[in-house]
Amino acid sequence: MKFVYFGSSYFSRIVLDSLVKAGKIPSLAVTVSDKPSGRGLKVRATPVKVLAREKGIEVLAPPSLNDKSFIKRLVSVSSEVFVVVSYGRIIPKNVLDAARIIPVAVHPSLLPLYRGAAPINWVIINGESKTGTSIIKVSEKVDAGDIIAQRPLHISGSDDAVTLSDKLARLSASVLLDTLNSIEKGKYTLTPQDESKATFAPKIKKEDGRILWGKDASSIRNLVRGLLPWPEAFTFHKGKIVKILKVEVYDEFIKRKPSVIVKIDKEGIYVAAGRGIVIIKRVKPEGRKEMDAYAFSCGHNMNPGETFG
Known part of the structure; x- marks a missing residue:
């Protein structure tokens, strides 16, 4: 089963690396453009772009997801599934529709709890003892898509956002691998989120x-x-x-x-x-x-x- 991987962050790199080691290699990786970061604001490629190049995976970093040449290449791959993991942009519907079966996303919380950009930070700040990861169908409303799979994770009193992010990335990779296998077999279900229980994790300032x-x-x-x-x-x-x-x-x-x-x-x-x-x-x-x-x-x-x- 062919899939395209959308991701940018170090969290996303861990997930992609785990998939590749398990034999799940994307036909294409899509990431955001190189940008200045760190001391001196040196222009750097995203962690996903670096890994994709190391593994010989074709990688695209379009300035716009509506770029005609990008969409043409995306469609030509004829991928069954799009996988979105900490990509950093909202993907428009016309792009998502290019997935022949389903576009899925990883979100490191037990949705509908902690929707938003910074769930890992906020579960610790709020003193939670449990979090987890969710695999959802990508919807137009961010982090609100139907749930395909979830798995909980205990938050240790010694965890910080760095250690918890690493644990959640590895857990997410495991759940995502199972989910891709289920999709390939046509054995997966979609469970709507309970909107009345939704909470939010806004971007940290x-x-x-x-x-x-x-x-x-x-x-x-x-x-x-x-x-x-x-x-x-x-x-x-x-x-x-x-x-x-x-x-x-x-x-x-x-x-x-x-x-x-x-x-x-x-x-x-x-x-x-x-x-x-x-x-x-x-x-x-x-x-x-x-x-x-x-x-x-x-x-x-x-x-x-x-x-x-």
Whole structure:
């Protein structure tokens, strides 16, 4: 069974690599155009484009999905299935209709929960203990298509958005492989999503990372975990941004105003929250590299009683 793979991100690369290793090689890979990224804004190909070239898979990066030469090539492949995994663009209906059987998409949440661009971040930020992956038929309404397959995944207390993304990519690849086999055999079902249960996971913005010290310590830890590797949680110290990369928490009650530093030792910087204490372990000061929080406190002559803002 022939299929076309639409994807761009590192998550998508993991899924594609797993498919190829299982013998499921797409006739064509479609990704977004090369763009500036990283320090120095060097123009780079997407992770999917890099992998496709390594594996000898034809790869296209059309500036527009309505480009006539792109559509002509897509139709000429005569593919039964289109697979969409973290592609980064909404695919128009006239393109989706070129799939002879069905266009399917991977979404790393248990739909209809956490529709949107950032489900992995938000399940951690919201303190969820379970998530999963869904394979759906692509519909005109984003992430709202009929469900073909789902599989749950436990969220560990030590997971952050990086580790959870990796786990979900590998789980998604496994479920997608089973789904492609089912489609090839004509043995799959479509189950409509329950719109009344839909929740949303909007795109993460830099300002979402600001720590509100009036929240409980566990919520602050969830924010820190959920915003790795970008944009990273942050606070202010003496007017400068300090990114907070790793914390631990004590849930014990303390009579201190939220944001006040209550203690500093080699274990970290202890900060009062709305409930409990946040122990800052790793930081990235403005304009500097990641460092140990205790070293940061020594370098800035930090003392108990000072505040973060």
